Amino acid sequence: MLEVKDVIIRLLVSVLLSSIIGLDRESINKPAGLRTHVLVSLASTLIMLLSLYIADMNNIGYYSDRLASQVISGVGFLGAGTIMRRDKGVVTGLTTAASLWAVAAIGLAVGAGFYLGATLTTGLVIITLNIFQRFSIKLSNRRSRNIFNIRILSIDKPGQIGKIGQVLGDFNANILNINLEQAEKGLIAVNMEVAIEKSNSIMEVVNNLSNVEGVVEIFQYN
Numbered sequence: 001m002l003e004v005k006d007v008i009i010r011l012l013v014s015v016l017l018s019s020i021i022g023l024d025r026e027s028i029n030k031p032a033g034l035r036t037h038v039l040v041s042l043a044s045t046l047i048m049l050l051s052l053y054i055a056d057m058n059n060i061g062y063y064s065d066r067l068a069s070q071v072i073s074g075v076g077f078l079g080a081g082t083i084m085r086r087d088k089g090v091v092t093g094l095t096t097a098a099s100l101w102a103v104a105a106i107g108l109a110v111g112a113g114f115y116l117g118a119t120l121t122t123g124l125v126i127i128t129l130n131i132f133q134r135f136s137i138k139l140s141n142r143r144s145r146n147i148f149n150i151r152i153l154s155i156d157k158p159g160q161i162g163k164i165g166q167v168l169g170d171f172n173a174n175i176l177n178i179n180l181e182q183a184e185k186g187l188i189a190v191n192m193e194v195a196i197e198k199s200n201s202i203m204e205v206v207n208n209l210s211n212v213e214g215v216v217e218i219f220q221y222n
Contacts, residue, residue, distance in 0.1 A: 001056055006113075007049055014045035014110045017122040018103045024129050030096045040100055041107035044071050048111025068108050075104040099125065147176070147195050148202055149221050155214040156188040164190065164215075167208050171196055187216065 015038055022037030051067040102125050109118040154160050161180075168175060177193040196205060206220050 002049065002052060010045055010049060010110050010113065011042065013115065013118070014041045014107050017041065017106055017110065017118055020122055021099055021103055021106075021125055021129070024126060025096055025099060032096045032100055037100065037103045040075060041103045041110075044075075044104045044107025045111040047071050048108045052112070071104055071108060072101070075101050095129070099129065146197075146202055147193065149191070149193050150206065150209070151219040151221075152190040152192070152209065152215060153183055153217040153219075154188055154190060154212075155216065156182075156186055157214060160188070160212075160214055161190065163212050164209060167212060168194060168205070170208070171205050173205065 018038045018041030019034060022034035025037065026033035047067050048071075054067075102121065106118045106121055106125075109115075109121070152164060154164070165175070173194050173196040175192055176195055179191040181189045181191070183189040194205075196202065202220065206218055209215060210218050
């Protein structure tokens, strides 16, 4: 038989773990934020506690499995409400829907007293939402852009880097990395890693850079 303190602890742990994930979603203005995640987890925990209570009262384990499975199905409909398809065919909200589903599972685990699994899963969800997102952005940028390296040998004079940057800006190019070093007397070497849209030509960018006044030589390599 569940004691009162067990019920209170499990409900509070559910609020704590789900709020960690909810705050992450709230911080980037997702449709399902702190309150939604906490409510989903809290309700899931209560349903699991109810399952255990019914099973204990009737001395059977049947209701425990049935009610828990219905939680997972029900959250699927809630998560679908966060998924949107925009005009250009881009689908958004899938990650938030998945986080709601994960929070429901965490709530069920807490309700069953499986604190270790619930806590570890919460940590892994936060890692997935943050660290993995950075890798996803980098991979997305590389798929949609051409990444190349150039070395520009130029006369060392004020405003020269600005002129080079202006040309790259005209092609909507991003400088991912830049390094300056002194070359021969009066010259400077500019080493850059540049990303441009795939619709643009790398050679066209290089040719325009070579026309910048003061640029002596350009080397381009991948």
